Amino acid sequence: MSRLSLNQWTTRRWSVAEAVDGCVRHGVEAIGLWRQDVTAQGLAETVKLVADAGLRVSSLCRGGFLTSGGRQALDDNRRAIDEAAELGAACLVMVVGGLPGVVPGEPLGTISRDLPAARERVAEALAELAPYAGERGVRLALEPLHPMYCADRAVLSTLGQALDLAEPHPPEQVGVVVDTFHVWWDPQVMAQIARAAGRIASYQVCDFLSPLPADVLLGRGVMGDGVIDFAPLTGAVAEAGYTGDIEVEIFNADVWAADPDEVLALVKARFGELVGG
Amino acid sequence: MSRLSLNQWTTRRWSVAEAVDGCVRHGVEAIGLWRQDVTAQGLAETVKLVADAGLRVSSLCRGGFLTSGGRQALDDNRRAIDEAAELGAACLVMVVGGLPGVVPGEPLGTISRDLPAARERVAEALAELAPYAGERGVRLALEPLHPMYCADRAVLSTLGQALDLAEPHPPEQVGVVVDTFHVWWDPQVMAQIARAAGRIASYQVCDFLSPLPADVLLGRGVMGDGVIDFAPLTGAVAEAGYTGDIEVEIFNADVWAADPDEVLALVKARFGELVGG
Numbered sequence: 206m207s208r209l210s211l212n213q214w215t216t217r218r219w220s221v222a223e224a225v226d227g228c229v230r231h232g233v234e235a236i237g238l239w240r241q242d243v244t245a246q247g248l249a250e251t252v253k254l255v256a257d258a259g260l261r262v263s264s265l266c267r268g269g270f271l272t273s274g275g276r277q278a279l280d281d282n283r284r285a286i287d288e289a290a291e292l293g294a295a296c297l298v299m300v301v302g303g304l305p306g307v308v309p310g311e312p313l314g315t316i317s318r319d320l321p322a323a324r325e326r327v328a329e330a331l332a333e334l335a336p337y338a339g340e341r342g343v344r345l346a347l348e349p350l351h352p353m354y355c356a357d358r359a360v361l362s363t364l365g366q367a368l369d370l371a372e373p374h375p376p377e378q379v380g381v382v383v384d385t386f387h388v389w390w391d392p393q394v395m396a397q398i399a400r401a402a403g404r405i406a407s408y409q410v411c412d413f414l415s416p417l418p419a420d421v422l423l424g425r426g427v428m429g430d431g432v433i434d435f436a437p438l439t440g441a442v443a444e445a446g447y448t449g450d451i452e453v454e455i456f457n458a459d460v461w462a463a464d465p466d467e468v469l470a471l472v473k474a475r476f477g478e479l480v481g482g
Numbered sequence: 483m484s485r486l487s488l489n490q491w492t493t494r495r496w497s498v499a500e501a502v503d504g505c506v507r508h509g510v511e512a513i514g515l516w517r518q519d520v521t522a523q524g525l526a527e528t529v530k531l532v533a534d535a536g537l538r539v540s541s542l543c544r545g546g547f548l549t550s551g552g553r554q555a556l557d558d559n560r561r562a563i564d565e566a567a568e569l570g571a572a573c574l575v576m577v578v579g580g581l582p583g584v585v586p587g588e589p590l591g592t593i594s595r596d597l598p599a600a601r602e603r604v605a606e607a608l609a610e611l612a613p614y615a616g617e618r619g620v621r622l623a624l625e626p627l628h629p630m631y632c633a634d635r636a637v638l639s640t641l642g643q644a645l646d647l648a649e650p651h652p653p654e655q656v657g658v659v660v661d662t663f664h665v666w667w668d669p670q671v672m673a674q675i676a677r678a679a680g681r682i683a684s685y686q687v688c689d690f691l692s693p694l695p696a697d698v699l700l701g702r703g704v705m706g707d708g709v710i711d712f713a714p715l716t717g718a719v720a721e722a723g724y725t726g727d728i729e730v731e732i733f734n735a736d737v738w739a740a741d742p743d744e745v746l747a748l749v750k751a752r753f754g755e756l757v758g759g
Contacts, residue, residue: 304709310693318711324669353630355667356692356709366669390632392601392643415633416587419696432581432633434595 209476210235210263212409212454213242216465221246223465225254231469235261235450237409238292240285248291255292263450264346264407265294271330272302272323272360282334289343295449296346296406297338298382301327303357309422310357323360328370331379339378346406347371348382351390353421364388364397371404380406383442384454386413386425389433398441405447410435410480411455418458425456427468428475435480451480486753487512487540489686489731490519493742498523500742502531508746512538512727514686515569517562525568532569540727541623541684542571548607549579549600549637559611566620572726573623573683574615575659578604578638586634586699600637605647608656616655623683624648625659628667630698641665641674648681657683660719661731663690663702666710675718682724687712687757688732695735702733704745705752716758728757 211233213224221242228236236255243251243265255262268285270278289297303309304323306316317323331345338345347367350359361367367381381404388394390413398405412431417424428435439451453472460468488510490501498519505513513532520528520542532539545562547555566574580586581600583593594600608622615622624644627636638644644658658681665671667690675682689708694701705712716728730749737745 307692307709313692313707313709316709318709320666320711351630352628352667353694353698356690362667363669369669389597390629390639392640392646413633415584415590417630417698421630421694421698430590432584432590432593432595434597 206473206477207234208449208451209233209473210237210261210450210452211469211472212237212264212266212452213239214266215453215455215460215472216468217461219465221251222254225258225260227465227469228260229258231473233469233473234259235263235452237264237266237452237454238262238294239266240288243288243292248288252291261450262292262294263452265289265292265297267298267300268345269300269359270302271327273305274326279330279333282330283337286334286338286341286343290341294343296344296380298346298348298407300348300350301359301361303355303360307357320355320360327361331370331374335374335378339375344377344406345379346382347379348384349387351387363391363393364401365393368397368400368404376403380404382407382409383438384409385433385435385438386411389413389438394438395441398438398445402445405442405445407452408442408447408449409452409454410476411453423456423458425454427455427457427460427471428453428479439481451476483750483754484511485726485728486510486750487514487538487727487729488746488749489514489541489543489729490516491543492730492732492737492749493745494738496742498528499531502535502537504742504746505537506535508750510746510750511536512540512729514541514543514729514731515539515571516543517565520565520569525565529568538727539569539571540729541573541575542566542569544575544577545622546577546636547579548604550582551603556607556610559607560614563611563615563618563620567618571620573621573657575623575625575684577625577627578636580632580634580637584634597632597637604638608647608651612651612655616652621654621683622656623659624656625661626664628664640668640670641678642670645674645677645681653680657681659684659686660715661686661688662710662712662715663688666690666715671715672718675715675722679722682719682722684729685716685719685724685726686729686731687753688730700733700735702731704732704734704737704748705730705756712757728753
């Protein structure tokens with residue numbers, strides 16, 4: 206239980222200050238933060254809140270959005286790296302972006318359908334960002350997203366692909382995220398988790414709901430409410446040598462509508478029953 | 483254009499007789515049939531309708547549903563094989579089924595979360611069915627479905643996994659389906675299509691819509707309405723030696739609500755512009 210980390214968006218109504226306080230009250234020792242909430246709270250104040258509470262920052266969400274190219278995206282990622290360094294975050298989660306021009310939830314306008322080119326652009330941007338992160342002691346964590354988000358959120362779709370992308374870079378600069386929701390279906394998941402030894406920067410857990418809700422982004426459930434068998438995945442991640450925090454990240458309309466204290470109590474109970482670690 | 487095949491559910495309001503007639507009127511030379519519609523029309527009558535119209539039957543949809551085990555599923559698949567033989571279908575499309583107990587669109591009840599076991603059950607059932615299909619000259623076509631359907635429709639999620647499953651069996655007994663909607667996102671798709679040489683039993687096309695509709699089963703669009711770049715996939719399938727029909731299969735509420743003749747005209751136009759082959 207000491208490895209449980211609360212990703213702030215599991216209790217999305219809570220500000221950074223409220224989430225830090227919630228962690229302390231519930232005996233949770235680590236927190237995953239989101240950039241926009243840190244900005245709203247103030248970066249310096251967040252650093253102080255987290256330090257005073259004695260919490261570890263298991264991740265900062267998120268950098269990425271690299272597929273459309275341009276200096277602006279790189280500059281914003283450098284700022285995200287600086288923030289992660291300031292917060293002492295174990296990693297900066299990278300959601301690489303979808304096909305150029307595709308906007309989540311919006312009808313298609315002018316887009317690029319060249320998926321290999323979009324993927325290549327991610328590799329190029331990473332080559333620019335990894336040394337910058339390395340100089341600041343920040344680890345970029347490439348997050349493969351479920352293939353249903355390939356068009357609109359991340360052209361990085363499997364753990365194997367994330368490891369291929371990470372390979373040219375030192376493991377302390379570029380690691381990967383293993384998120385049960387995104388990888389549970391993959392016939393190669395066990396082999397790729399084993400291959401990820403030394404590269405696992407974050408292990409995130411939540412369940413995959415069936416049926417999916419109308420907005421598939423919100424198809425994440427509290428562990429036990431969906432179809433995922435967590436123990437083998439947790440076991441494989443441990444076998445690969447990962448000893449860091451295990452972050453619970455749930456995007457779900459019902460969870461967000463519920464009392465955050467009740468959510469955190471339920472998350473703790475289910476984590477103990479189902480996730481292990 | 484001579485390789486275009488109309489999957490009957492693209493014009494779902496049409497009976498078999500109407501779809502056959504539609505193909506003739508629009509100069510489409512092949513049709514993909516669905517078992518329940520064939521049953522409604524009568525098997526013998528369907529055989530005669532198709533023969534009189536001079537159409538090829540590019541596929542019969544569908545066998546499968548093998549993950550829950552039991553004799554009943556095997557018996558039903560043997561009947562499906564018999565029907566495919568009677569129709570002279572180029573293949574019987576196999577949708578292997580989701581996790582035992584998971585019902586599409588329904589809240590979860592008692593289910594199995596053991597995904598490797600469900601996948602193993604498919605391999606076992608296939609070992610029983612392949613020789614039966616071989617004796618009747620029917621080719622089983624394993625269809626990997628998009629990973630978003632792993633829980634509720636098919637634990638077969640990638641082309642690579644389908645080829646692994648097919649490998650123990652002669653290519654004329656067990657092939658695979660390459661469906662653009664299901665495989666376009668896969669970082670390994672080009673390598674796996676090349677590996678599929680001699681195993682491609684069906685090439686199906688439709689687009690992947692973004693955003694997805696509330697019912698993700700209906701996220702299939704007319705070519706050009708979504709995010710898929712068809713030419714490279716068609717090229718790879720041709721390079722792998724596939725010269726059979728190219729079936730257009732679109733599950734989409736708007737398409738189903740439209741005049742089937744207009745749908746077929748649009749499908750023909752977009753096929754010519756975008757799919758090639």
